[in-house]
Amino acid sequence: MCKCNCSDSNIDLNLLKPVLDKYSNVKGSLITILQNAQEIYGYLPTEVIYEVASATGNTPAKVMGVATFYTQFRFKPVGKYLIMLCQGTACHVNGSEMIAQTINEELGISDGETTDDGLFTLSCVACLGCCSLSPVMMINDETYGSLTPKKVREIIAELKSRS
């Protein structure tokens, strides 16, 4: 276990058990395990990295090495609403920069940051596959297309009022 006091004592490692039971002996499953872990905790806490390492017979460094390679994995908790803003080619040509700027003005967050109230996290991604509706963003599982600064402000206001 980590000794630098970075640990978050609220992590319930029991939740991970079914995942490890299912996959830890199936070779090549490390990414799948991490994806499932992130589903459970919303991110990959340090304890989880250690737990996965010991269950799969890897070093924590190897697990961390895999996790940090892929953009999907996060190491900090995310807000209630995860905004995935597309920065793909089509969205770039159709003004995704302006959308990023609007989100920044409205919420004060840039790529990878979370608002202080823990409501919103912004994550810039490459192509959500809805390029003909560019610029596009996805919030949790919902996709919003043909964005304009005005539309983004309305969507954010609506989500804020919901919480």
Add this chain to the structure above:
Amino acid sequence: MKIIVGQGSCGIAAGAGKIKAVLEQSVEGKYPIGITGCIGMCWLEPIVDVYDDNNNLHRYVKVSEDIAKAIAEAVLSSDFAKACEYEISDEDKLFLEKQTRIALRNCGIINPENIDEYVSVGGYSALKKVLSSMTQDDVINEIKASGLAGRGGAGFPTWFKWNAAKQSKGEEKYLICNADEGDPGAFMDRAVIESDPHSLIEGMLIGAYAIGAKEAVVYVRAEYPLAIIRLQNAIEQARNAGFVGENILGSGFTCDFRIKAGAGAFVCGEETALIESLEGSRGMPRLKPPFPAQEGYWHKPSNINNVETFANVAWIISNGGEAFSDMGTEDSKGTKVFALTGKVKRGGLVEIPMGKTLREVIFDIGGGIKEDKQFKAVQMGGPSGGCIPESLLDTVIDYKKLSATGAIMGSGGMVVMDESTCMVGMAKFFLDFTAKESCGKCVHCRIGTKRMQEILTRIVNGEGKDGDIELLEELCEAIKDGALCGLGQTAPNPVLTTIKYFRNEYEAHINNKKCPAKECTQLLTYEIDKDKCIGCTMCAKKCPVSAISGELKSAHSIDTAVCIKCGQCIANCKFGAISKN
């Protein structure tokens, strides 16, 4: 009477889910509301198709909740004249009429969540034919006759890879589908999986039979949740129907399917990196040879093809290789799907025979440029491709001819740009991407892309130096030669093509500190036209850094030293008094 709502990702993003609910409510349960995948006319979403009692199709586009209610009324009264104003225009109909659909043959027509609909249009008959009457070599020869080449980018002959994998020694072999679709701006593979997953499964089963694989894996991009759900569902249905699993259709052929969700890394589209990722490691490419056909997944013989490649296979087996090779050019056979996006009027999926020109795709089918602006370039092949200028619009779509321009066919992303897109900015955009996505394994790619990114950044910021263009060219050549995998080897293409065709834009940035497309913010100054400004103070109120001053009802002015060029003032001026230069 049949009512169908298009439910691909783009349709849903445009509100098709809600439209379906409104229709369901409005027809009061008298008719079921069916679904289909992506019709490919994404700019018209949400789309509702109604087949009346005479089986005539009424296609309604850009359907709002009110229009949905009007459609329901037309349906309930069987009086389609009532809603005819919402039907698709003849001009927009041309978008589909000018296409030849093979890979997309069922997209937007059948229900992707129901295997019976796939079977009813001839689905799985090619598999039956293969298993009942063809040897492995027969299949490979049919694919050879078709001239099918890999649709994932490199355009390598499919039969050759299948044959190599078949001939590799060993009992344990794997068939892998590359559904990573990394080119940002491309979405054909997503559309095929969401709209017609069984055609992928059937193509893969035939491929697995041909090479002798007992296990098939689909590696799907994590950003495509709906595709994963529909594919999972389709695999289960195929298993229950006896098309997947042990002793398929009593033939003795066994093949199981698995989906592996990617975790977000562009380099994992490269086949050896994809294999590393499948094995649960960092997705770093391996040195070739050995090729995957010799040593792939778990170091066993493996064959990897793209989604669109597989989607053509069942059609080829059913219709014969020659029917496929009759289409296209000497060098490139069959059809190709393009994801047409950017500043084009009609953006969506276009499948056409090879041999058409870029102009036909962008202007005849795509309808030309939005707001009738000037066409500037079309980007093909994403981060590995390049920008093709107007003077080459009559280039024929063919692997060799496109490569001769410096761009590539790529996987089919076609992003159209007008005069407002800065070409240096575009090159920087792609280098930002490749520098970030470089896996770091080889020095040329890791450091080379970084250096290029730095030079491009300084050019767009107005700090470009004499000799920067030449330095970029030198770096490009070195990276092309020295990089380990396709990512690095092709990363210079966006830079080389923009230098080749738009050198004047580079020079304007470096020598005159000007951005001709007026896109590079650092090189712009904002000005207020004293004659047009009426002094409404709106701009001053909106300016986040208080750079605008002036009395009420008198002309305002901008302090350029303070201005951060955010564009808020232009967006909020009702009188068009502010310009950037």
